[in-house]
Amino acid sequence: xxxxxxxxxxxxxxxxxxxxxxxxxxxxxxxxxxxxxxxxxxxxxxxxxxxxxxxxxxxxxxxxxxxxxxxxxxxxxxxxxxxxxxxxxxxxxxxxxxxxxxxxxxxxxxxxxxxxxxxxxxxxxxxxxxxxxxxxxxxxxxxxxxxxxxxxxxxxxxxxxxxxxxxxxxxxxxxxxxxx
Numbered sequence: 001x002x003x004x005x006x007x008x009x010x011x012x013x014x015x016x017x018x019x020x021x022x023x024x025x026x027x028x029x030x031x032x033x034x035x036x037x038x039x040x041x042x043x044x045x046x047x048x049x050x051x052x053x054x055x056x057x058x059x060x061x062x063x064x065x066x067x068x069x070x071x072x073x074x075x076x077x078x079x080x081x082x083x084x085x086x087x088x089x090x091x092x093x094x095x096x097x098x099x100x101x102x103x104x105x106x107x108x109x110x111x112x113x114x115x116x117x118x119x120x121x122x123x124x125x126x127x128x129x130x131x132x133x134x135x136x137x138x139x140x141x142x143x144x145x146x147x148x149x150x151x152x153x154x155x156x157x158x159x160x161x162x163x164x165x166x167x168x169x170x171x172x173x174x175x176x177x178x179x180x
Contacts, residue, residue: 001061008069015057016086017073018042027079027086035077036089041150042076043093048153054094058087098156101130106148107161108137108170118161125159132159137170 002011018039024031047054061068071079071086079086105122109115115138125132133151135143152158163170 003066003068005066008067010061010066010068010071010083012071012073014047014074015054016071016076016079016090018076020076022077025078027077027081027083029081032077032082032085037150039076039086039089040093040153041146043090044150044153045146051094051096054090058091093153096153099131099154100156102155103130103132103157103159104135104148104151104155105132105159105161106135106137107159108163109161110139110163110165110170112138114161114163118159121159121161 001013001015003009004011018035019042020035020038022031022035043051043054068083069080071083077086103125105118105125107114107118109118115136118134122132122134133155135148135151137143
């Protein structure tokens with residue numbers, strides 16, 4: 001990282017970066033919340049294995065007591081309106097702090113039986129006020145594992161359902177053949 005003292009700019013290279021091409025250059029209020037999904041995906045899938053270093057390095061930067069007015073990563077939004085927001089978000093994801101009421105439901109279903117059972121459980125969770133994100137592996141829908149992994153990082157709970165095939169967990173590789 002490089003800090004430009006005269007302007008309070010932290011050129012953070014990969015730190016505080018994210019996936020995707022932002023719709024704007026700066027952290028405008030109307031795009032930040034929808035864009036944080038790409039930040040989480042980047043943290044979890046690229047640097048997540050080294051999450052302890054995220055915390056240590058943020059602590060190291062904080063100990064320098066430098067006024068950070070702008071964070072300019074090598075890729076992603078430039079944080080000039082609220083640079084503390086991206087720092088706090090990185091800490092939250094690195095520490096694995098869950099989002100209150102967030103449940104991830106993942107299931108595979110060959111003939112619809114598991115899907116029906118999962119829908120009953122999901123409906124009950126929704127009725128109880130939980131926010132449920134659903135990922136499916138069926139002969140009609142094949143969600144991306146790359147989209148599931150980041151969602152697990154801040155979930156309070158994970159609900160799994162799977163069909164079995166020849167005395168084993170239903171392999172999604174079979175579904176890939178159906179979709180080709």
